[in-house]
Amino acid sequence: MNKFTDFTALAAFLEEARDHGIDTSNEYASSFIEESEMAKLSVVSEPEKADMPDPFQVEAAVDLMMRTMFDVLRDTRMEEFAKDLAWGFCNSFHMVAKRLEGREDDAARKLGELARTFDPSEIYANELEDTQLLCQTLEGCRAAMECMRDHAAEIYRVETGQPFSTVKGSRVSTKLSASMIDARDYLASRARTRREQFAPEGPVVAFSGGQEWHDHELLWDRLDQIAKRIPEMVLATTAQAKGCDAIATAWAASRGIKVVQFKLDRSQGNRAAFVRNDRIVNLKPFEAIVCEGSGIQSNFAQKLRAAGVPLHIFRRAQQRSAAAA
Structure with a gap:
C-alpha cells in the first residue's frame, strides 16, 4: 500500500466500524509517532531517514483484514473457522510485538551499561548516540505494533463475543481492550x-x-x-x-x-x-x-x-x- 492508494473502500470500512463502537483513530495517532527524523532498527545498520507508516492507512488495513475474514466466511460451512483464523491474526501481531519488546530491552540494557561507563572518546559518543536511537526506534515500532494488535483484538471481541487471549504469557497494553x-x-x-x-x-x-x-x-x-x-x-x-x-x-x-x-x-x-x-x-x-x-x-x-x-x-x-x- 502506498500514499497513492484509493482509500474509498477502506474509509467505508472504518466508518462502519465506528458505527459499531470501534473508533481507534486517537490510539493510532498517539502510537505512530516519530520521535526522530532518523531511525535505526539493528545494531549493525546505519541510521537512516525512514518515516512511520500513515496511521490512517494502517488502521484501515487492520480493520479490512480482520473483518473481511469474518464477512467472507459468514453463513457458510466454514464460518466456525473464522474465529480461529482471526485469533491467529491477533496472535501474530502479539508475537511480533513481543519480539520487538525483547530487542528493545536488549538495547536498553546496553544503553544503561554505556551510561554507567563514561568514556570521553568520539567512538564512545557515537556508540551511545546510536544505541539510544536504536532503543528509541524499537520502542516506537513496538508501540505501533501493540496498537495494531489491540485494534485486531477489539474486532475479534466484537465479532466473537469473547476477548482475545494469548496461549501463554501476558498481553499488556494501555489501549482499547482489557489487559x-x-x-x-x-x-x-x-x-x-x-x-x-x-x-x-x-x-x-x-x-x-x-x-x-x-x-x-x-x-x-x-x-x-x-x-x-x-x-x-x-x-x-x-x-x-x-x-x-x-x-x-x-x-x-x-x-x-x-x-x-x-x-x-x-x-x-x-x-x-x-x-x-x-x-x-x-x-x-x-x-x-x-x-x-x-x-x-x-x-x-x-x-x-x-x-x-x-x-x-x-x-x-x-x-x-x-x-x-
Missing part, C-alpha cells in the same frame, strides 16, 4: 519499571465461579453495578477458561476493565487452587463475587469473609432457565 495479565507476571512485575502496565493500579474486585454457568446477564448486571461505584476497578479472576470466569472476562473486555488472571501454579500440586485463593485475598480486594461451583469457591468465599471483604454470592438456582438466558 489479559498472567498472575506470575503481575506479581513479579511490581519491582519493574513498567509497573503501571503489569500491575495496574486501582481497587481490586475479586471474582471466582464454577465452570457450569449459563446466565451471563445475571453476572454482567452485578459487575456493572460494582463498576459504577468503583470505576477504576481491576478485576482479579481465577482464570478458568469457561463458565463464570470466562463470562466475567468477556464483561471486562466489553467495558474496558483491566483483568488480572490468576492461573494455577502447578508446582504447588494439590494445593494449587487454595494457594491461588490466598494470593487473590492477599491483594486486599475492595469487593468480591463468588458463584457456586466446587469446594474451591467455598474456600475462597470463607477466606474473603474472614478478611472482611464485602461479598456477593450467586447460587446456581438464581439463574434463569437456559432458554431465557
Whole structure:
C-alpha cells in the first residue's frame, strides 16, 4: 500500500466500524509517532531517514483484514473457522510485538551499561548516540505494533463475543481492550519499571465461579453495578477458561476493565487452587463475587469473609432457565 492508494473502500470500512463502537483513530495517532527524523532498527545498520507508516492507512488495513475474514466466511460451512483464523491474526501481531519488546530491552540494557561507563572518546559518543536511537526506534515500532494488535483484538471481541487471549504469557497494553495479565507476571512485575502496565493500579474486585454457568446477564448486571461505584476497578479472576470466569472476562473486555488472571501454579500440586485463593485475598480486594461451583469457591468465599471483604454470592438456582438466558 502506498500514499497513492484509493482509500474509498477502506474509509467505508472504518466508518462502519465506528458505527459499531470501534473508533481507534486517537490510539493510532498517539502510537505512530516519530520521535526522530532518523531511525535505526539493528545494531549493525546505519541510521537512516525512514518515516512511520500513515496511521490512517494502517488502521484501515487492520480493520479490512480482520473483518473481511469474518464477512467472507459468514453463513457458510466454514464460518466456525473464522474465529480461529482471526485469533491467529491477533496472535501474530502479539508475537511480533513481543519480539520487538525483547530487542528493545536488549538495547536498553546496553544503553544503561554505556551510561554507567563514561568514556570521553568520539567512538564512545557515537556508540551511545546510536544505541539510544536504536532503543528509541524499537520502542516506537513496538508501540505501533501493540496498537495494531489491540485494534485486531477489539474486532475479534466484537465479532466473537469473547476477548482475545494469548496461549501463554501476558498481553499488556494501555489501549482499547482489557489487559489479559498472567498472575506470575503481575506479581513479579511490581519491582519493574513498567509497573503501571503489569500491575495496574486501582481497587481490586475479586471474582471466582464454577465452570457450569449459563446466565451471563445475571453476572454482567452485578459487575456493572460494582463498576459504577468503583470505576477504576481491576478485576482479579481465577482464570478458568469457561463458565463464570470466562463470562466475567468477556464483561471486562466489553467495558474496558483491566483483568488480572490468576492461573494455577502447578508446582504447588494439590494445593494449587487454595494457594491461588490466598494470593487473590492477599491483594486486599475492595469487593468480591463468588458463584457456586466446587469446594474451591467455598474456600475462597470463607477466606474473603474472614478478611472482611464485602461479598456477593450467586447460587446456581438464581439463574434463569437456559432458554431465557
